[in-house]
């Protein structure tokens with residue numbers, strides 16, 4: 001029986017990922033995600049619960065199977081950086097279904113970018129043309145390095161054609177990718193989205209404007225392209241032109257959530273979609289000919305965070321980086337909760353009032 005909760009702090013999560021290696025972590029997540037997508041019907045699923053406020057949004061993402069319960073907490077506050085806080089912060093928890101005991105608590109801010117990239121690579125592995133060698137990357141923000149590295153290390157992409165209107169973002173991305181071991185020849189900085197997209201086998205969009213934007217032109221997209229639409233992930237925020245959605249085959253994580261949050265917002269509520277897990281298990285066709293446009297309308301789903309928690313817990317345990325946290329009380333008599341106060345007094349706490 002667990003008495004403590006294993007804890008992995010944000011610095012130790014970064015240490016774990018750096019020590020293990022990004023490519024190894026992306027591969028480990030890809031494999032763990034593949035296992036969990038293959039047993040999709042075993043999970044309880046619901047669209048995430050969002051609490052919107054003028055400054056941003058806080059979301060809870062729960063899921064469970066017969067053994068494990070998991071949730072992720074994640075916020076999005078665009079004004080945060082002016083206050084010295086990141087726009088997005090995330091943490092998550094794994095618990096035992098049999099007892100409710102929280103088993104593992106962990107920062108998920110950095111890990112969310114890795115899981116999003118590994119999920120994108122998993123979708124592209126099943127949907128893109130196997131001979132895909134070039135990828136356009138529209139948006140060079142926080143997610144971009146991880147998307148680039150997942151596609152180069154897991155899918156054999158050899159050329160990245162990057163566009164971001166902000167030169168500082170492009171310079172940051174290039175420097176980070178060179179630091180991660182990519183060669184300069186693999187990175188082509190483009191002066192427009194059209195230049196990046198034309199001739200690319202895969203197009204990844206990861207921009208962040210909270211509006212119905214059109215970051216690429218439909219007419220630039222050749223038949224046979226796979227599109228990995230990452231940025232449109234909340235109500236009122238999409239990235240792609242309607243005409244492109246209308247001529248693509250659409251693949252999603254969990255339709256009730258994607259219809260609220262994804263590019264699907266632009267289409268009628270009954271627009272036909274295929275669930276990615278069904279392609280992975282062979283229950284639905286993926287790409288059926290080379291000349292098809294396939295589009296993964298990624299929004300990020302709770303089961304992907306469960307996979308991430310499961311992977312990190314195992315890896316951190318093996319690396320000896322876990323701390324032990326007394327997150328919930330350990331009671332010598334589990335029916336005597338009051339005893340905790342008596343024990344606190346024995347430990348020297350003053351009584352500050354009396355009845």
Ligand code: NAD
Nearest residue numbers: 116139140141142143164166169206207208231298299300
């Ligand atoms: P970010 O703010 O760090 O970067 C966004 C970048 O997009 C910026 O560099 C900006 O200059 C660039 N940009 C804006 N408009 C553009 C345009 N028209 N063309 C090209 N580039 C443009 O954001 P981020 O953290 O990288 O996240 C990107 C998006 O991905 C966000 O919307 C985020 O919510 C979403 N996201 C999705 C998932 C998922 O699972 N699908 C997971 C994480 C984040």
